[in-house]
Amino acid sequence: MANSYLTSESKKLATWYFTVAATLFGAQLLFGLVAAIQYVIPGFLFEILDFSVARMIHINALVVWMVFAMFGSVYWLLPDETGIETVGIELGKLLFWVFTAAVTVVVLVYIFVQVGAADETSIWFIHEGREYIEAPRWADLGITVVALGFVANLFMTGMKGNRSGIVTVLMADMIAFAGLYLTGMFYTDNITVDQFWWWWVIHLWVEATWEVFVGSIAAYGLITMIGAHRKVVEMWLWIEVTMLFGSGILGMGHHYFWIGTPEYWWEIGALFSALEPLPLVAMFIHVLYDWGKMQGEESAKGKDVSVITNKPAFTWFVLNAFGNFLGAGIWGFFHTLPQVNLYTHGTQFTSAHGHLAFFGAYATILIGMMYIAVQGKNGIKVMNNTTSTIFATSMITGGVVGMTVALTVAGYVDVLVTRAQMGATWAGYFDGQSGAWFAQGMDWRLVMGVVTFTGFFFLVKDLLSIGKATHHVR
Amino acid sequence: MVNEAIMTQDILADDFLTIFVSSTLVLVFGGFYVGIYTAVKVKLLKAWTMPFGYLFWILTAYCLYLMGSLMHVNELTAKALVVAAIGILLLPHAVYYMQDRVHEENEH
Amino acid sequence: MAKKSVWSDNRFWQRSAAWITGFASVLLIWLTFDTSGQISMGNDSDLKNGVTKRVPGPTVINYKITYEMDKKRQHEVPVIGEKEKFFGRDDYSEEEAAKLLHLGKLGSQTKNCMNCHTLLGNGAYYAPDLTKAWLDPAWGPTGSMQAMTGKSTKEEAMAEFLQHPSQYPTHARMMPNLGITAEEAKGLVAFLKHMSSIDTNGFPRNFGKIQGAVNGK
Numbered sequence: 094m095a096n097s098y099l100t101s102e103s104k105k106l107a108t109w110y111f112t113v114a115a116t117l118f119g120a121q122l123l124f125g126l127v128a129a130i131q132y133v134i135p136g137f138l139f140e141i142l143d144f145s146v147a148r149m150i151h152i153n154a155l156v157v158w159m160v161f162a163m164f165g166s167v168y169w170l171l172p173d174e175t176g177i178e179t180v181g182i183e184l185g186k187l188l189f190w191v192f193t194a195a196v197t198v199v200v201l202v203y204i205f206v207q208v209g210a211a212d213e214t215s216i217w218f219i220h221e222g223r224e225y226i227e228a229p230r231w232a233d234l235g236i237t238v239v240a241l242g243f244v245a246n247l248f249m250t251g252m253k254g255n256r257s258g259i260v261t262v263l264m265a266d267m268i269a270f271a272g273l274y275l276t277g278m279f280y281t282d283n284i285t286v287d288q289f290w291w292w293w294v295i296h297l298w299v300e301a302t303w304e305v306f307v308g309s310i311a312a313y314g315l316i317t318m319i320g321a322h323r324k325v326v327e328m329w330l331w332i333e334v335t336m337l338f339g340s341g342i343l344g345m346g347h348h349y350f351w352i353g354t355p356e357y358w359w360e361i362g363a364l365f366s367a368l369e370p371l372p373l374v375a376m377f378i379h380v381l382y383d384w385g386k387m388q389g390e391e392s393a394k395g396k397d398v399s400v401i402t403n404k405p406a407f408t409w410f411v412l413n414a415f416g417n418f419l420g421a422g423i424w425g426f427f428h429t430l431p432q433v434n435l436y437t438h439g440t441q442f443t444s445a446h447g448h449l450a451f452f453g454a455y456a457t458i459l460i461g462m463m464y465i466a467v468q469g470k471n472g473i474k475v476m477n478n479t480t481s482t483i484f485a486t487s488m489i490t491g492g493v494v495g496m497t498v499a500l501t502v503a504g505y506v507d508v509l510v511t512r513a514q515m516g517a518t519w520a521g522y523f524d525g526q527s528g529a530w531f532a533q534g535m536d537w538r539l540v541m542g543v544v545t546f547t548g549f550f551f552l553v554k555d556l557l558s559i560g561k562a563t564h565h566v567r
Numbered sequence: 568m569v570n571e572a573i574m575t576q577d578i579l580a581d582d583f584l585t586i587f588v589s590s591t592l593v594l595v596f597g598g599f600y601v602g603i604y605t606a607v608k609v610k611l612l613k614a615w616t617m618p619f620g621y622l623f624w625i626l627t628a629y630c631l632y633l634m635g636s637l638m639h640v641n642e643l644t645a646k647a648l649v650v651a652a653i654g655i656l657l658l659p660h661a662v663y664y665m666q667d668r669v670h671e672e673n674e675h
Numbered sequence: 676m677a678k679k680s681v682w683s684d685n686r687f688w689q690r691s692a693a694w695i696t697g698f699a700s701v702l703l704i705w706l707t708f709d710t711s712g713q714i715s716m717g718n719d720s721d722l723k724n725g726v727t728k729r730v731p732g733p734t735v736i737n738y739k740i741t742y743e744m745d746k747k748r749q750h751e752v753p754v755i756g757e758k759e760k761f762f763g764r765d766d767y768s769e770e771e772a773a774k775l776l777h778l779g780k781l782g783s784q785t786k787n788c789m790n791c792h793t794l795l796g797n798g799a800y801y802a803p804d805l806t807k808a809w810l811d812p813a814w815g816p817t818g819s820m821q822a823m824t825g826k827s828t829k830e831e832a833m834a835e836f837l838q839h840p841s842q843y844p845t846h847a848r849m850m851p852n853l854g855i856t857a858e859e860a861k862g863l864v865a866f867l868k869h870m871s872s873i874d875t876n877g878f879p880r881n882f883g884k885i886q887g888a889v890n891g892k
Contacts, residue, residue: 132801135848140841141849145790211859222784224798224880258685281772282780285714285730285873288795289707298876324685325669327825332665341737342699351806351878352795353729355713356748359876361706363640364647370594371658378605378662385609386670401668418598426589432638435880439796439804465642468720505587507800513580517879520815522803523846627776668683 098472101172102177106186108470110165111463112448113193115553117158118456119198121547124150129542131537145520146207149220149227150200155451156225157196163306164243164458166264170313171247175254181246188242195235197227216280223287224294226277233278240271247408260326260336262309270302285353292348295301298449300369300421301341306412307458308333308376314410314461319400321383329379344369350431353439359431366429370422370538380414403468403476405482405559411489415452424497436512441534449497456493471560472567479562481555488548495541503534505553584638589630590636596627597655604659628652684865719769729874731755734770736865737765740872740873742810742882750877751884762830763862778859779866786853786863794870796878802850807882809864809871820845833867834860 099105127147130137138147179185202219210217219225228236244267250394251260277294281287312330315321346362385398424446428437429505437443468476506528515521525531578586601637606612634650717728722735734856739759745752758765767775783789791796792805803811814820814829823843826832836843837860855863 102585131848135846139849140851143791145787145851148799148801150792171684177681199870208853209785210854210856211778211785213781213877215785216781219785220787222787222789222791227787227790235857278783280781281776282733283716283730284780284783284794284870285715286711286716287711288621288797289710289714291797322670325666328665328669328683328685328688331685331692333693335688338696339699342703343698345703349710350873352797353714353873353875354710355729356876357706360643363644367647367651368654371654374594374601374658375662378601378659379666382609382666385611389609422638423591423594426594427587428800430638430640430641430644431591432644433586435878436583439793439798441800446802468759491677500848503582507581509580512879513578513583513589516881516884517804517807518681518883519803519808519811519845526846526848542573663681672683 097470099470102182103168103172104466105187106179106182107165107169107188108466109189110168113196114162114165114459115463115556117154117161117196119553120547121151121158122542124148124154124551126539126542126546127151129277129535129539135541142204143207146203152201153203153227154200159327159459161304163303163463164407166459166462167243167247167267169258169462169469170310171250171254173494174257174260174313174315175250176442177250177254179340180247180249180253181242181255182500184242185246189306189414191235191427192239195232195239199232202229203227213280221280223277223291226291228402230278233274235337235349237271237274237278240274240420244268245289257323258311258330259309259312262305266302266305266309267456270298270306273297275304286393288352289349289354292345296345296348297342300344301338301456304337304341304372304417304421307333307417307454307516308337310458311376311380311413311464313408314465315380315383315459317386317465318403318407318410319387320402321387325383333372333376333379336375340365340372341366347429347434350434365429366425366449368535369429370418370426373418373422377414377418380411384411390565403465404476404478405486405555406461406464406468406476407456408478408482409464412486413453413457413461416449416490418453420446420449420451420453420497424501436508437504440507440512441500441531442508443504445497445500445504448493448500452493457490458500460489460552464559467556467560473560473565476559477562477564479555479559481551481561485548485551485555488544488551490548492541492545492548494541494543496538499534499537501534503531506531506534558561579637586634586637589634593630593634595625596623599623600627600655601659605663608663624656626656648652692837693794717770726769727874731869731872732769732883733776733865734767734769735872736761736772736775736868737767740760740809742807742869742871748877751882752874752877753872755872760828761865762828762834772865773823773867775862776869779864782855782859782863783866786855786859791850795873795875801848804879805867805870806873806875806879808873809868810883830861830864830868833864 124147127138127142128144128151131144131147167178168185206219209219217230220229227557247267248264251264273294276290308330312326315326316323343361344365346358347357349365350362391400428434428442507525510528511521511525512519515524600620600623602611603616603623607614607617607620632649632651635645638650678888714729716730717726717732717736719732721728722732722738735755737758739756741754742751743754783794788794788805791799791802794799795806796804812818814832820836821829821832822825824832824835826835834857837855838857839852843851
């Protein structure tokens, strides 16, 4: 871009990643909306773009936009943390184009080919049909190459420059993140073994490595946005890593209750997933504590100005601390014990939890990082909210919370009718789906989905225009 | 016909709502407890609000108990829930202690 | 300068993080070895000798499967009974059965079952759970699906439905036509039958046991 204040190539690359991430976020919401409409009007796009296709794109776009935004966030913070330009930045740029091209091809094949014959060719070139990691095998290999290149850049930069605590955590975390993807790439006829390893990718991503990633980004954000003390923040980061990995790795057990794995996973899963909310509570306290402390120090000096240098981003970071606790913590905890999970596993409760947890734990902080990038790109010292910021933040957050509540109500009907009373049969399933509360829940979910999607347009408008507003401190 | 044997460990249909509400309240009340404790310590709230914090902890523990008993949890899980209740009680103390220490050492 | 406390020492927490992560990972890997042994697929001689495997061999399609309460474990488990014809045969060799299961499992992925249905409870929630679909009373002799598809056995009814799902609507929400061939349908039904024989620790609870009655009342 011509009028950019960015001198670092790494930060420029980060803005590319954020741009694609935001686009894919839009695609996620659009196809989510299609799927939501199909719950209400079952004939909508029937045999043209069926629910299975819409949902596949919905959840794949979700995973991919978050990965793009995560790569972008790392490329953004690396020069700040290490004090040098990212090593291998040209490779990074090349891989960015490879990644973007691959994702485009994959999505087009999803939309226009949809399903293939029951053979290996379909697995290689169409999709693998495994929730969240449907990408066909050629793309799997491509993603692995891209991820390795990214990790290599991170390591080379971290080792050459100043390796801060945040960078150290990221290095360890990102290599685990990339390595775990490999456990989801093979094919087996044994569905139990299939799902066992599938969870290694999904669970160890979203309940371990991604959470630690969020911890690192939150640490970086607190230092850059409110000037929190690095020593305090980094100590906290290590405590968070301890708590997150300590509870999250064996929290895996809660996915091994019913897939054919032995019964001892009940105890392991119950124990460690009961501990999983604790780090989320701790992260929440930490953000508020640091904010209070820093504001207190400023006030003590007699200055009555906010310590926050980027209002929109900080709002999203606080929403992250709160949303992580609410979505992953509360919405996860209330159906995690095996005694109750027997009835809630695979119902709309899971869907409610999925929506709020992905949004609260990840979408929020990554949007926050996008605002930090906008601030840096426009050379703004203190960035204030615009009307669009407020519309975007409240509509997206309100919409997702609304969808979650609606899905929770629907899920309650699902659990009570389909599971507890009807024993989960075909007939029981449709009895549950026909319930008045269920149907209304789905109506409200659609309404709230539209609210979220509208909020997305405010977000895009704001990200594109907030840098030009005149009420910032430059 | 409903077979008697298959019903022994089932959660009663009427109990589901109580279970979901109480397990949600565990973390909500727990959050209030932790929040009030931290807020009092960093002087955002007056000291007399502290007993309310502990009251919320008692409610948390009660909700854990209610949830556990309606779910018919086994002995090991019951013990884990007791540990969780004590863990929540200690958590903000430990967090505050460490935060304070590290801040003292880095006083500017 | 205040006293240095171990609790506010970065290195202490860094080491704790490393040790706890390492310990949890080692435990997970160790448990993975144990679980992998228990969930490996059985074979034909296991079935013939009555050896119970959590995931039986593919030739389980030669046998009748039921889902019964285990008093000791206090939940239901799949029980493999006497021989039962599957598409007119009950003598599939290990090789033939494995080939059918392979086709079915591949089909379950390439047809994207998991983005509408749940398998072992995982997937999307737009269509019924398939974990024990083979045992669903709807497909049995008293259910509606055999009459609807004009077939006289469960497996043929299922295969017919899979090939022409939108001809047999059971609900306003219909299954779309996924171009499933007759051979693929046979494989998919074998896959479903095999999946119903997996010991899922009693999930789903009370499957097919309650018809019309209300739990706990």
